[in-house]
Amino acid sequence: MNYFPDEVIEHIFDFISSHKDRNSISLVSKSWHKIERCSRKRVFIGNCYAINPERLIQRFPSLRSLTLKGKPHFADFNLVPHEWGGFVHPWIVALAKARVGLEELRLKRMVVSDESLELLSRSFSSFKSLVLVSCEGFTTDGLASVAANCRHLRELDLQENEIDDHRGQWLNCFPESSTALTSLNFSCLKGETNLAALERLVARSPNLESLKVNRAVPLDALTRLMSCAPQLVDLGVGSYENEPDQESFMKLMAAIKKCTELRSLSGFSEVAPLCLTAFYPICQNLTSLNLSYAAEIQGNHLIRFIQFCKRLQRLWILDSIGDKGLEVVASTCKELQELRVFPSDLHDEEDNDTAVTEIGLVAISAGCPKLHSILYFCKQMTNAALITVAKNCPNFIRFRLCILEPNKPDHTTSQSLDEGFGAIVQACKGLRRLSVSGLLTDKVFLYIGMYAEQLEMLSIAFAGDTDKGMLYVLNGCKKMRKLEIRDSPFGNAALLADVDKYRTMRSLWMSSCEVTLGGCKRLARNAPWLNVEIINENENNDVMERNEEDEREKVDRLYLYRTVVGARKDAPPCVTIL
Amino acid sequence: MDEFVNLKETELRLGLPGTDNVSEEIERVSCNKRALQGDTENETESSMMKMETCPPRKAQIVGWPPVRSSRKNIIQTKKNESDSEGGRGVYVKVSMDGAPYLRKIDLSCYKGYKELLKALEIMFNFSVGEYFEREGYKGSDFVPTYEDKDGDWMLIGDVPWEMFVCTCKRLRIMKGSEAKGLGCGV
Numbered sequence: 164m165n166y167f168p169d170e171v172i173e174h175i176f177d178f179i180s181s182h183k184d185r186n187s188i189s190l191v192s193k194s195w196h197k198i199e200r201c202s203r204k205r206v207f208i209g210n211c212y213a214i215n216p217e218r219l220i221q222r223f224p225s226l227r228s229l230t231l232k233g234k235p236h237f238a239d240f241n242l243v244p245h246e247w248g249g250f251v252h253p254w255i256v257a258l259a260k261a262r263v264g265l266e267e268l269r270l271k272r273m274v275v276s277d278e279s280l281e282l283l284s285r286s287f288s289s290f291k292s293l294v295l296v297s298c299e300g301f302t303t304d305g306l307a308s309v310a311a312n313c314r315h316l317r318e319l320d321l322q323e324n325e326i327d328d329h330r331g332q333w334l335n336c337f338p339e340s341s342t343a344l345t346s347l348n349f350s351c352l353k354g355e356t357n358l359a360a361l362e363r364l365v366a367r368s369p370n371l372e373s374l375k376v377n378r379a380v381p382l383d384a385l386t387r388l389m390s391c392a393p394q395l396v397d398l399g400v401g402s403y404e405n406e407p408d409q410e411s412f413m414k415l416m417a418a419i420k421k422c423t424e425l426r427s428l429s430g431f432s433e434v435a436p437l438c439l440t441a442f443y444p445i446c447q448n449l450t451s452l453n454l455s456y457a458a459e460i461q462g463n464h465l466i467r468f469i470q471f472c473k474r475l476q477r478l479w480i481l482d483s484i485g486d487k488g489l490e491v492v493a494s495t496c497k498e499l500q501e502l503r504v505f506p507s508d509l510h511d512e513e514d515n516d517t518a519v520t521e522i523g524l525v526a527i528s529a530g531c532p533k534l535h536s537i538l539y540f541c542k543q544m545t546n547a548a549l550i551t552v553a554k555n556c557p558n559f560i561r562f563r564l565c566i567l568e569p570n571k572p573d574h575t576t577s578q579s580l581d582e583g584f585g586a587i588v589q590a591c592k593g594l595r596r597l598s599v600s601g602l603l604t605d606k607v608f609l610y611i612g613m614y615a616e617q618l619e620m621l622s623i624a625f626a627g628d629t630d631k632g633m634l635y636v637l638n639g640c641k642k643m644r645k646l647e648i649r650d651s652p653f654g655n656a657a658l659l660a661d662v663d664k665y666r667t668m669r670s671l672w673m674s675s676c677e678v679t680l681g682g683c684k685r686l687a688r689n690a691p692w693l694n695v696e697i698i699n700e701n702e703n704n705d706v707m708e709r710n711e712e713d714e715r716e717k718v719d720r721l722y723l724y725r726t727v728v729g730a731r732k733d734a735p736p737c738v739t740i741l
Numbered sequence: 742m743d744e745f746v747n748l749k750e751t752e753l754r755l756g757l758p759g760t761d762n763v764s765e766e767i768e769r770v771s772c773n774k775r776a777l778q779g780d781t782e783n784e785t786e787s788s789m790m791k792m793e794t795c796p797p798r799k800a801q802i803v804g805w806p807p808v809r810s811s812r813k814n815i816i817q818t819k820k821n822e823s824d825s826e827g828g829r830g831v832y833v834k835v836s837m838d839g840a841p842y843l844r845k846i847d848l849s850c851y852k853g854y855k856e857l858l859k860a861l862e863i864m865f866n867f868s869v870g871e872y873f874e875r876e877g878y879k880g881s882d883f884v885p886t887y888e889d890k891d892g893d894w895m896l897i898g899d900v901p902w903e904m905f906v907c908t909c910k911r912l913r914i915m916k917g918s919e920a921k922g923l924g925c926g927v
Binding site for chain 2: 237239240241242297323351432455456458505506509540565567569598622624649650
């Protein structure tokens, strides 16, 4: 029995927004479950195949905002075939049919078609926000329908999608009456942009806070855009390889000076150093800076710019900044919380003295007390450095280290990096995400299993010696949700040791490991609530027809995930669901 | 350690957009190197293998490093652009007397004369002899030469490497009597 009437309880629930908390509330009692589900507005589905849209709508009839994720993370690195799946269409069809009052749709790694976008734009009259991250399958025609039909659109955010640019007039499709835009990001479009249409759109959107344009927006257009949107908080610029002339430069700088609210800067896929200096007037206000696509800028220009960015909380940069540059960051950016250092040379060919090493990492850890998330690509690392980093920064939530060469040991002692990563997991009690690299034995996984109590996501590549390694992790990390492993010697013994563990996890990915077809089949038999997917290159591989001998054959790619709706029906020929 | 070799053999390679073609001489060294204690013999062996294989490009592992295609494409474009802009990395024709057709090589792949000559030796299956500052190449009928910016035919190895790369327009491996004028003892 509840002490309060339902409406009061519902009102109290309104204050609880985190998905985890709302899920917990719904488990308290039948009554709470009902109140919670009827009042739930936002739902997050980490794996679109774990549930189907009909059941979702049945449970949450008041749904307003839906987040869906499709392909597994390693799809970002071309390890998942394009046709694997993750289609959003059935979801939009179901939501439209049930007349759900959808206002917001956020998709990651899903396949979206123009048809889906068209249906979306026509089915939800209150639709306000579309965020697509790493999606594919649509063209600017789809964007045109969204622009034309979503009368109340506030946010159109396209991040790193593969979009077929038909060079049409999609920007023209925003009706003149559309003035509600707060966020527009089309940086991933490769084609030309109708500048006049863009300028008119920006001019009539007084609430526009975030604008990220694509490469095709030249300097003079940018200047005009900024002049009519001085309220911008988040700006993504285009590409400027040529140094501007004096007059253009002065105009740009004047426009930038007026943008006193600007806090976040990105884009810069090509930028002449002089263009960067035009942003000096607002440097000290910046809290977020992404120069990770600016492969042309040399370290010294980067350093000169960053020296003024004292309030930076988030920095994404290329390793051309060098250790020296990171030392400057460490002494300047005391508010830094998140750092990502991407590689500018992928094949370790150049004897690049300016790339980053363990020295830069240690400097950052020493200088930035608020640092909690790091993604660091480098060519070398030492245990001593990692131990120091762990001591300096026990607050890491995300720690991703990628040493470019697989199996590379500590370059001063030639030993494995077990101790270094061990120190990280031991010191960082709140660690939720970890990526390991370099030479690693089973021991590092013993440490991870022992100490990484909050770990939810772990990425392993070219590491470990025996099944024990994977077992340490599966047995030890109680909060593990996503485990992705490639090119490591883990096999059936580890895979099958504790089948029930996978009930508590979202998914497991294993590629180029030692698991065999026989092992996977056995797993699928023992766990009918799992979808065990085998991904092959060869379409003609009818995995089910294999005989005894083939059962010993190693599986190229395995992806398994818990689901309440059984095997999906949309798998392509290269995927076999056991 | 050998498991990695087998895994690589069953691995199917997908061409990543914007990256180089997988070279025929696939180097397995980087994946097999395990700095186990007391295994120094293998280490020296692997590093020797590395020097002999030219050009020194590492094997391309699918999906490694874990960087999105959009980033890889941009870096690749930058590399190609800067290579050609600076005048370095320009592909030059290589002819060998008696060979039916010419080849082309990218000079920026090499760090010095030693690597270049080794590559040429492998490409054309010959031996270049030993270089002496005063006498030129001794011990072989073949002499490596190049045409410089002025149109003159010069002996490879006389000028500093950097200068060579900037001034070299094409290479020619001379053979026999014609070579004697440049190569030996002048």
